[in-house]
Amino acid sequence: MNVRLYVWQRLTAALMVPLVLVHVAVIFYATREGMTAADILARTRGSIAWASFYGAFVVAVAIHAAIGVRNVLTEWSPLKDRSAGIFASAFGALLFLLGARAVLAVVLP
Amino acid sequence: MRLRARSQRKVAKETTEVTTEGATKDSMSDTRSDLTVSLWRGAQQGRYESYKVPWRENQTVLDVVTFVQRHLDPTLSYRFACRVGMCGSCAMTVNGRPRWTCRTHVSSVVKDGRLEIAPLENLPIIKDLAADMRPFFDKWQRAKGAFVPARTRNDEIERIRPDSTARIAADAAIECINCGICYAACDTVRWSSDYLGPAALNRAWTLVNDVRDDANAERLQAVAASGGCHACHSHQSCQELCPQRLNPTASIAGLKRRTMWAYLKGEI
Numbered sequence: 001m002n003v004r005l006y007v008w009q010r011l012t013a014a015l016m017v018p019l020v021l022v023h024v025a026v027i028f029y030a031t032r033e034g035m036t037a038a039d040i041l042a043r044t045r046g047s048i049a050w051a052s053f054y055g056a057f058v059v060a061v062a063i064h065a066a067i068g069v070r071n072v073l074t075e076w077s078p079l080k081d082r083s084a085g086i087f088a089s090a091f092g093a094l095l096f097l098l099g100a101r102a103v104l105a106v107v108l109p
Numbered sequence: 110m111r112l113r114a115r116s117q118r119k120v121a122k123e124t125t126e127v128t129t130e131g132a133t134k135d136s137m138s139d140t141r142s143d144l145t146v147s148l149w150r151g152a153q154q155g156r157y158e159s160y161k162v163p164w165r166e167n168q169t170v171l172d173v174v175t176f177v178q179r180h181l182d183p184t185l186s187y188r189f190a191c192r193v194g195m196c197g198s199c200a201m202t203v204n205g206r207p208r209w210t211c212r213t214h215v216s217s218v219v220k221d222g223r224l225e226i227a228p229l230e231n232l233p234i235i236k237d238l239a240a241d242m243r244p245f246f247d248k249w250q251r252a253k254g255a256f257v258p259a260r261t262r263n264d265e266i267e268r269i270r271p272d273s274t275a276r277i278a279a280d281a282a283i284e285c286i287n288c289g290i291c292y293a294a295c296d297t298v299r300w301s302s303d304y305l306g307p308a309a310l311n312r313a314w315t316l317v318n319d320v321r322d323d324a325n326a327e328r329l330q331a332v333a334a335s336g337g338c339h340a341c342h343s344h345q346s347c348q349e350l351c352p353q354r355l356n357p358t359a360s361i362a363g364l365k366r367r368t369m370w371a372y373l374k375g376e377i
Contacts, residue, residue, distance in 0.1 A: 001335065001339040001340050002333060002334050002335045002337065002339060003333035003334075003337075003339055003368045003369060003371075003372045003377070004372065005339070006339040006365065006369065007369055007372055007373065010369075074301065075297070075300040075301050076300065081335055
């Protein structure tokens with residue numbers, strides 16, 4: 001890990017703190033209110049606010065987790081920095097694609 | 110935090126036992142009972158050999174090793190110099206933990222009358238209890254651990270206020286004796302041979318806080334690179350086992366902050 005990766009990992013962690021809290025609060029609210037999938041989609045579809053919220057969440061997770069995976073690989077696997085970086089970048093891209101697909105599914109009108 | 114080191118040494122064959130037979134009568138005059146001491150013999154490949162050493166009041170682990178060499182096996186290799194906790198030469202792994210053997214009393218570490226002594230972990234073994242310290246000191250160089258004066262001998266001597274924030278931070282970390290105990294105790298060093306380690310980074314922190322030094326841009330660059338301060342997981346084994354009661358983890362945390370701001374300002 002160098003200072004550039006360190007800063008990105010800490011910044012994305014700081015960003016995720018409020019996002020996780022709001023996300024958990026939304027889960028509690030939706031389940032306690034007994035909202036159906038249709039109720040939820042009615043609120044999220046076409047919403048720029050929810051698209052921005054979960055879009056930022058997905059980006060932060062993809063960057064944060066990829067850096068963490070890279071660290072694990074460099075310390076615990078025989079992979080060198082470069083190979084670990086390529087693998088971790090691919091993992092981050094996969095997380096981003098899966099997350100973006102999920103967000104688009106609930107926010108596109 | 111895992112303090113007991115996972116051994117990287119390879120045992121070649123069964124241990125053997127050597128007794129105190131042949132030791133002089135004088136040397137055993139205050140014997141209460143015998144200690145069983147297992148010493149690593151060989152290099153990376155080797156084995157533990159057991160010795161019976163007389164138990165005495167106030168003996169140190171280094172005394173025990175010296176007894177074995179003087180009375181039982183003169184081929185035993187180990188390293189020491191000052192015997193009073195100043196030079197940092199005699200660190201070894203004692204019952205699984207790295208310790209300065211000249212200031213470690215047997216009574217404080219012995220378990221069931223047994224001592225197991227090996228060279229420091231995370232370093233190549235030269236022979237028996239002597240570890241090769243070159244990787245350790247090479248990393249001091251990589252971390253820019255050498256003082257680079259900003260002034261010449263012809264300039265006026267800089268006045269340093271002992272109560273200044275920078276000097277207080279430097280003083281808190283300055284008393285390192287280069288024993289390598291923190292390096293041997295560090296999990297991150299074990300996982301990543303590229304990691305500079307607690308002692309080199311602690312040294313860099315003292316110089317970063319030394320206003321007389323003129324190499325901080327290069328130093329911050331060096332410790333912010335891959336294998337530098339950001340690789341530290343803050344397990345704190347270094348500060349737990351440092352015989353000088355230093356806290357390299359805190360020094361490394363200081364470097365993390367300092368390099369982060371330097372990076373955000375575009376200085377490194």
